[in-house]
Amino acid sequence: MKKTSIEIICTHCGEDALLRREPVYEGLRKTGEELSCSACGFIFASEAEVPFKKKPVTPPIFTDADRSVTVPIFKKNENACLCRYCANYVVNPFVQFCARHKKEVQAADSCPQFSSDEKRSTDFFKDNPPG
Numbered sequence: 001m002k003k004t005s006i007e008i009i010c011t012h013c014g015e016d017a018l019l020r021r022e023p024v025y026e027g028l029r030k031t032g033e034e035l036s037c038s039a040c041g042f043i044f045a046s047e048a049e050v051p052f053k054k055k056p057v058t059p060p061i062f063t064d065a066d067r068s069v070t071v072p073i074f075k076k077n078e079n080a081c082l083c084r085y086c087a088n089y090v091v092n093p094f095v096q097f098c099a100r101h102k103k104e105v106q107a108a109d110s111c112p113q114f115s116s117d118e119k120r121s122t123d124f125f126k127d128n129p130p131g
């Protein structure tokens with residue numbers, strides 16, 4: 001007989017109980033086992049019916065220390081290469097445009113031919129102040 005007691009949560013009485021396992025004999029021949037609840041005696045039809053208690057929940061693998069620190073998306077100077085900050089970036093209400101490449105761009109695009117905003121020749125807002 002196994003020494004380990006098998007814990008169940010009985011589907012019949014709802015108790016945190018133990019599984020009682022008793023041999024069933026037909027005459028002198030053992031025909032099977034009767035699986036029952038130690039609390040209420042409810043007999044489970046088969047092993048598959050036994051509401052075995054789940055093993056204790058494994059402790060969380062991750063602790064707070066493992067939580068990723070909020071990673072800044074941009075390094076300090078990374079913004080500087082965005083079209084938004086480029087002298088060749090021209091914006092009007094309808095299009096964002098790169099004066100150097102003669103094509104439509106997005107403010108968040110980056111460009112190897114970036115040139116500093118300070119030398120911006122065309123400033124939409126200078127000629128058309130917002131508001």
Ligand SMILES: [Zn+2]
Pocket residue numbers: 010011012013014015017037038039040041042
């Ligand atoms: Zn029970």
